[in-house]
Amino acid sequence: MSDAGPARLPAAARRAGIIEAADVEFAATGLAGTRLEAIAARAGISHPRIVQMFGSKQKLFLEVVHAAYDRIEAAFADAEPTLPALGVAYVRLLQKDPTVGLVVLQGYAAAADEPVREAVRRRHLDLMATIGRLTGADALRVRTFFATGLVQTVSTALDLPDRRADTGWSAWLLDLADPARET
Template sequence: MSETRLPAAVRRAGILAAAEAEFAVTGLAGTRLEAIAARAGISHPRIVQMFGSKQKLFLEVVHAAFDRIEAAFEGAEPTLGALGSAYVGLLQRERTVGLVVLQGYAAAADDGVREAVRRRHLGLLDAIARLTGADDRQVRTFLATGLVQTVSAALELPGQRADIAWSAWVLDLAGAGHRH
């Protein structure tokens, strides 16, 4: 395999994009570094040299997905509804984000992955509360409805608009319960 000389940052971004595409489909256990290398147009040993291991590369991809979710939240109005809309928009624009997050949860049998994904999950809960002022129950409700949105997007369900309306209804209920 002939590798074109590219700046390190460009090469790294290309590998991460290739890894995201592969991990989104086949997860940590099912993805071969050779498949990522072929997609990125780089040698398998070069990936190992740059990232150390398949698990480390996987975690970089998972962290990048969580980073994009947090960035979408940071850019939204500070309400649960606006954060939800920003998340759905992200899932619609970048389908692999939801798939990679689901793959991160699916790989939680691995101790290192579980600890890293747990930290990111808890960080997301904290960010939602910080940005919106929501209480613990509202944040958990928001995350649960977000999971429905993630699964709906991953499965490309035809009634996804109904799920969006349902999510808004559930969030309204959680907010109404908080006011009593």
């Protein structure tokens, strides 16, 4: 056996490990509250290595935000192209990977920072366009779907005991936005 220490990870694996560690830390404490030292400790690397790889905490935060939106888009791409099916896919994603919703919420919370606001706005609008493209839903139904998703995100993040973030409630909300609905 060699006493040379642990094997060096390839750069891509090291980068993925940092993003995974940052995902957990940013989900918990946001852009302003997260220390790069905490991410470095979780990833098992040095703080200067993170700065070397990402440049700044803000840039790393944006990488994590983009990765969260990528996971949402992947869940939608794998679902049947209907709003109810996308809603189910999103709820399943939140249940399987709770940091996704928290990171999205942290992205909104950090929107006072101009580069963060621009990046989150772009991803938000792109996701809305993707939902419309996948489902054929009009702008009102997409906005209602997004609003419902935000309620589901908050309900899941807060682990509300009597939350109404089930798919039946979502379908009811989407039905309210249907202009063809009889009153």
